[in-house]
Amino acid sequence: MELGLVHYLILVAILFCIGILGLIISRNIVKILISIEILLNAVNINFAAFANFGDLDEAKGQVFAIFIMAIAAAEIALGLAILIACYNNRHSIDIEDYTSLKS
């Protein structure tokens, strides 16, 4: 069986579901940041697959994937910086402890 576009799309859909599931069920904030990273990398695979099967001349999908990688790195760096600031104040990385903002 040859690997086609559909196989990539299914892989991406599965990865995306894993990412969303991780966002919903994990309590550890580092795990939540990892889930966001999984989501963004799933999208990267989607772009690369579409560029490979439909748009070989210009490969705009691959260019897009590089942009996503750069910005995802920035986002996670910022997320970890914010997490460190939070940890200095509360000494916890459990999302259940961050409930001071509630009506």
Next chain:
Amino acid sequence: MDFLLDIKTAMLPEAIITFTILVCTVLCFMLKQEKQKIIYLISLLGLIISLTSINLLAANKIFTGFYNSFTSDFFSILMRFLILSGTLLVIIMTKDYSSKFKNRQGEFYLLMLIAALGALLLSGANDLIMIFVALEALSLSSYALSGFLKKDKSSNEAALKYLIFGGASSAIMLYGFSFLYGITGHTNLTEIFTYLANNNTDTMLNFTFFLIIAGFLFKVAAFPFQSWAPDVYEGAPVPVTAFLSTVSKVAGFAILIKFIGLAFNNVEIITVTLGLIALLSITIGNFMALNQMNIKRLMAYSSISQAGFVLIGFALLSYSGISGAIFYLISYLVASLGAWLAIIIFNTQTNKSLISDLNGIAYRNPYFATCFAFCLLSLAGIPVTVGFMAKFYLFHAIVQEGPAYLWLLILALLNTILSLFYYLKIIKAMFVCKQENESFKLNFDAGILNTSLVALTLVVVLLGVLVTPFIEIARDSALSIKLPVKQVGLSR
């Protein structure tokens, strides 16, 4: 030198803001902490120059540059004007508040300018890559800004929640982008729309449309993605909250309008869904706002419901609806900036943010209370203010669409009445309730904050009276976005 020519004709405000950012970056490193107040003045100067440079852009023709990734039409010029004046007012707001930032004042203005740059680029972006990068420039600096009070627990928590929600929703939006790229094979919006007009696309496009608007609904805090707004608005520093509820919303709507064009292969489903999203945001925002004690939290729910009203204009999928939405956006921006200015004057001087703290303030500060009350009445949509005209124009657009949208009209009207309750609650606290134990008097002199509050109140009233030219501006800007929209009820 095509590149320089492109900048001169289409991106002059952005170029000036970029230059200001570079200057501020250098100054941040060079100046001692106690001298960083000068960065405040420099960023104000940069914003004012950039605002005046908008006049130099050609308003009557559509310009595309940078390999078609940026369009400068009348709509984007209007949006850039709104974004720049909003940022200018937000930076003015920080004049006294910035002492809370201890020794990191320079960075605050730097991040604020980067966020403004992202919003400016977003309002003219015409390429999926450009949209993504501009949106993230806006988002990332907003995350950092909302956590700016490092030692403050609620500010930390706000930044963390904002980042997690924002990261997830931008990933969902990118998933939509990837399908749009897969279906059409282009990343340029103009080419995508040409492709969609000439090819018969499948139902996958609807799925893609909803994935994409997820990212923008998050930015404007509309229904399925509204839950971050109250927490972040409450925890973030007040100027940042004002920025999030005005400038960042305008940028979100400016880019959402461009994607409305995707909807035209399946009008029925998308109209009904967008209408439902709009109604649910209005209703949820109103009901949650009813029993809030904190002004910042109340304004957060109020901004959710106001975003719903703008979305009604989009749900109509017609030029009259979109021009109604644009005019509503202008009125929301003016009134909400005024309300935030009043809140920040109160918060900086008293360090309180409950509604009951405002009790009887009208007896000691009648001018302050009157200005605040006018802004709130405009948000509620009472005649003489601009909010009434905006709601009237929007409902007029719904009526023009015929009886199919009657449900939208009736429920929106009912919600308008409902929203009066919580706006009047603040006004009642200021004008009717007796003051409690301690009495304080706000310092309401001729400072820049108070002057701008009075000026905004005047704008709110004047726009409500002299409304015709502004409705024409909204209509012209709606027409300048070349959308495949049905031309209903537009006498032109």
